[in-house]
Amino acid sequence: MKKNTLYIKLRNIRLAESRERRESRFKRRLKKYKNKPQTSKENKPHPIQAPEFIELRNETSHKETCEFIDTIRHRAIDGLPIEIDFTKTKRVYTCGTLLLLAEIDRLRRILGEKLDIKANYPGDLTVEKVFQQIGLLKLLGLQERQSITEDDKTVYNWRAATGTAVDLMLADPMFRGIKEKLPVGYRSIVRGVEEAMTNVIHHAYELPRNDRLDQYPASKEKRWWVFAEVLDGWLHVVMCDLGIGIPRSLPTTWTEAVAGIMSLQISGKRKNTALVKRSFKVGKTRTELRHRGKGLKDIRQAAIALKGTLWLTTNQVQLGYDFSKDKPSATSGYYDESIMGTIIQWSIPLAGPVGSHSKVKHDPNQLSLKL
Amino acid sequence: MTQINLASSFSQYPAGRFLSDGPSSGTRFREELLVPALRQDGNVVVNLDGAMGYGSSFLEEAFGGLVRITGFKPKELRARLSFISTDEPYLVDEIWQYIEDKA
Numbered sequence: 001m002k003k004n005t006l007y008i009k010l011r012n013i014r015l016a017e018s019r020e021r022r023e024s025r026f027k028r029r030l031k032k033y034k035n036k037p038q039t040s041k042e043n044k045p046h047p048i049q050a051p052e053f054i055e056l057r058n059e060t061s062h063k064e065t066c067e068f069i070d071t072i073r074h075r076a077i078d079g080l081p082i083e084i085d086f087t088k089t090k091r092v093y094t095c096g097t098l099l100l101l102a103e104i105d106r107l108r109r110i111l112g113e114k115l116d117i118k119a120n121y122p123g124d125l126t127v128e129k130v131f132q133q134i135g136l137l138k139l140l141g142l143q144e145r146q147s148i149t150e151d152d153k154t155v156y157n158w159r160a161a162t163g164t165a166v167d168l169m170l171a172d173p174m175f176r177g178i179k180e181k182l183p184v185g186y187r188s189i190v191r192g193v194e195e196a197m198t199n200v201i202h203h204a205y206e207l208p209r210n211d212r213l214d215q216y217p218a219s220k221e222k223r224w225w226v227f228a229e230v231l232d233g234w235l236h237v238v239m240c241d242l243g244i245g246i247p248r249s250l251p252t253t254w255t256e257a258v259a260g261i262m263s264l265q266i267s268g269k270r271k272n273t274a275l276v277k278r279s280f281k282v283g284k285t286r287t288e289l290r291h292r293g294k295g296l297k298d299i300r301q302a303a304i305a306l307k308g309t310l311w312l313t314t315n316q317v318q319l320g321y322d323f324s325k326d327k328p329s330a331t332s333g334y335y336d337e338s339i340m341g342t343i344i345q346w347s348i349p350l351a352g353p354v355g356s357h358s359k360v361k362h363d364p365n366q367l368s369l370k371l
Numbered sequence: 372m373t374q375i376n377l378a379s380s381f382s383q384y385p386a387g388r389f390l391s392d393g394p395s396s397g398t399r400f401r402e403e404l405l406v407p408a409l410r411q412d413g414n415v416v417v418n419l420d421g422a423m424g425y426g427s428s429f430l431e432e433a434f435g436g437l438v439r440i441t442g443f444k445p446k447e448l449r450a451r452l453s454f455i456s457t458d459e460p461y462l463v464d465e466i467w468q469y470i471e472d473k474a
Binding site for chain 1: 382383384386387388392393394395396423424425426427428429458459
């Protein structure tokens with residue numbers, strides 16, 4: 001027995017010494033690697049291919065657009081140079097384009113000079129003009145080389161604005177444009193946008209976004225971005241924030257209203273979808289909330305009053321409401337990828353029912369600049 | 372009688388609730404224009420025409436806040452406060468719902 005114990009002791013000593021030698025060798029190699037100058041291969045920008053369709057309504061394109069944006073964000077956070085290749089991008093949709101603009105704008109504001117981002121001009125001329133019109137080319141360090149006139153019907157009417165307050169004056173040119181196109185009823189849109197802005201300032205940035213940028217002071221900014229576009233007889237107004245999304249914000253702000261949903265033993269996917277649907281219905285449920293909580297109902301009301309559609313994409317949840325037909329309808333979807341924020345889109349027909357004024361069959365749920 | 376033309380005296384884009392929300396919040400309108408007018412003798416007429424739109428957050432904070440924050444009684448406001456709203460007549464009912472807490 002004594003002999004075995006001695007054997008075990010000696011064996012353990014040998015193993016410990018071997019482990020120490022291995023660790024020492026590893027530390028020496030690690031030190032050598034860290035001190036080694038970075039090779040040109042490490043510093044060389046890794047081209048990121050932009051998707052063919054920058055949009056969020058189609059499952060494949062939603063995945064590709066989110067992965068594309070995620071890649072840009074991760075490289076930026078890791079301090080790596082970014083080169084975006086837009087050669088293959090054929091078509092851009094309002095929601096996807098606004099999300100892309102917002103993410104890059106946010107990275108610029110937070111990282112400043114540390115952000116090393118370049119891009120080539122899109123292969124498609126219309127896409128290039130859209131990027132120029134909304135200020136994305138400038139953000140990417142590209143010269144604005146196209147002349148955009150009223151003849152560019154699919155591009156000329158794009159308008160963009162951004163801010164960090166509930167201040168609609170920041171988007172005044174956009175609202176004046178809307179008033180021209182929608183002389184009767186534009187106030188419903190203004191009201192809906194105002195409520196969306198108020199929600200952004202009050203709720204969207206209540207918690208950290210958890211995108212590895214939370215340690216930067218500039219990440220605390222409560223910023224919104226808004227687009228307006230007129231295309232094929234439809235007015236599209238889109239508002240975006242890069243906050244925590246409605247599913248994360250509701251339990252902290254409307255605890256009682258959503259307690260029932262939170263306690264359900266259902267999947268996260270179904271729970272998040274239920275939370276977002278509930279947010280449109282809740283007005284007040286507790287005494288102290290009686291005067292709050294009308295914002296999301298106002299947002300929906302704009303689409304109802306003007307017989308349009310409303311799309312809400314928040315994190316992985318997507319809801320669609322169609323009030324343009326005699327019988328309103330609603331759809332919901334859940335994606336694997338999160339947009340890490342919230343996008344609200346109102347689409348309003350400018351003259352008559354859907355398709356009555358235009359030869360082009362227009363699907364209000366597929367809004368795009370077409371080739 | 373005091374008349375307040377909201378769009379020209381305050382903002383074409385009244386929006387938001389709190390001072391921290393932005394420059395044209397319901398709190399600012401209530402505290403800087405509405406309450407001082409109501410604290411004088413006589414009636415107050417608020418003209419809502421001309422603005423680009425009114426969100427419910429602004430309206431509730433500006434007018435519902437008269438009762439909730441400043442302590443006016445709904446009955447007193449009914450007697451002394453009135454509105455002109457030719458562009459959006461339904462706003463008047465909405466405001467009274469906030470004041471009387473029926474919304």
